[in-house]
Amino acid sequence: MSAETARRQATDGPPAWQQALAAAIRDPAELLRALDLDPALLAGAHHGARLFPLRVPWGYVRRMRRGDPADPLLRQVLPLDAEAADTPGFIEDPVGDAQSLVGGGVLHKYRGRALLIATGACAIHCRYCFRRHFPYAEENAAVHRWQGALAYLRERPDIQEVLLSGGDPLSLSDRRLQDLAAALDGIPHLRRLRVHSRLPVVLPERVDDALLAWLAGGRLRPVLVLHANHPAELDAAVADAVARLRGAGVALYNQAVLLRGVNDQVDTLEALGERLFELGVQPYYLHLLDRVRGAAHFEVPEREARALMRALAERVPGYLLPRLVREDAGRPWKTPVDWTRDRNGDDAE
Ligand SMILES: *Cc1c(COP(=O)(O)O)cnc(C)c1O
Ligand code: SF4
Numbered sequence: 235m236s237a238e239t240a241r242r243q244a245t246d247g248p249p250a251w252q253q254a255l256a257a258a259i260r261d262p263a264e265l266l267r268a269l270d271l272d273p274a275l276l277a278g279a280h281h282g283a284r285l286f287p288l289r290v291p292w293g294y295v296r297r298m299r300r301g302d303p304a305d306p307l308l309r310q311v312l313p314l315d316a317e318a319a320d321t322p323g324f325i326e327d328p329v330g331d332a333q334s335l336v337g338g339g340v341l342h343k344y345r346g347r348a349l350l351i352a353t354g355a356c357a358i359h360c361r362y363c364f365r366r367h368f369p370y371a372e373e374n375a376a377v378h379r380w381q382g383a384l385a386y387l388r389e390r391p392d393i394q395e396v397l398l399s400g401g402d403p404l405s406l407s408d409r410r411l412q413d414l415a416a417a418l419d420g421i422p423h424l425r426r427l428r429v430h431s432r433l434p435v436v437l438p439e440r441v442d443d444a445l446l447a448w449l450a451g452g453r454l455r456p457v458l459v460l461h462a463n464h465p466a467e468l469d470a471a472v473a474d475a476v477a478r479l480r481g482a483g484v485a486l487y488n489q490a491v492l493l494r495g496v497n498d499q500v501d502t503l504e505a506l507g508e509r510l511f512e513l514g515v516q517p518y519y520l521h522l523l524d525r526v527r528g529a530a531h532f533e534v535p536e537r538e539a540r541a542l543m544r545a546l547a548e549r550v551p552g553y554l555l556p557r558l559v560r561e562d563a564g565r566p567w568k569t570p571v572d573w574t575r576d577r578n579g580d581d582a583e
Pocket of ligand 2: 360364
């Protein structure tokens, strides 16, 4: 932590981002009021929120259009009746996390990379989240000062990269993350520290000096994968946060989930790529929805996803094309989806 940040904390209490996090909206009625939305939406919102609570920071709500129930940012956070639907094929653990847990809150699926479930907490609750049913209380790497996870990593010289995920790892305090980063620094076979987080997008205040100190101040090469799904998420405050990360030498990528009613139009995907480029962020993955129970209404069929990719490829340079992938339980990589042909194997055009 920099001297300046330490001084600020000593004088003003918790950092600004923790105050913003604590003030996040959790009451569906308050969200509807803030956006001038029809109170008739309230019953469904309460119903959905009983399955997975509402949580959204004010700064994110301010990027939504007032009075528009179809706003693409609102859709990502507003609980709905539809989440109670039991759709065949939509299950609790669609990506096979349970079978990849190796203890200590570590998921080890892919060669050379291990993922730490750093916490179950998030700054925002995304309705499509594939870990909405994950047993965070039992599988959480931060307990016992990371000892279980660190022991696992120390014994595996083939692991080069540690991913911090969750939940959202950046919802933890910098003190805990600093502890972890320092311990990882001391494991000689590790090379990269990768953070997957939605916080720089939904709560850009999070990117302060204290964060940059542990993320980019050590021996490991820092990588941050943002999770932005729509260009309207990337406002000026987010651009500032991203500029601070870039200035500290953090390699920046973005992954998105293809979501019905959020980013299922080629214009939106094009604008997302262009905006990411302005910010200096490389589009990485575009995920097909993981088929988690309660999220069926977000699904874009694979055939439509392929057509969208073909349309996008006609418009943007290759470096702004994300890789369309699907996560199949038990596979040693994210499955690339070939969008150059349609389902019959014929060339599309
Ligand atoms: C997605 C994922 C990774 C990272 O995969 P990349 O293709 O390297 O981005 C690593 N571990 C787990 C368990 C994952 O689910
Ligand atoms: S884990 Fe990620 S996708 Fe799931 S609720 Fe948290 S921030 Fe959203």
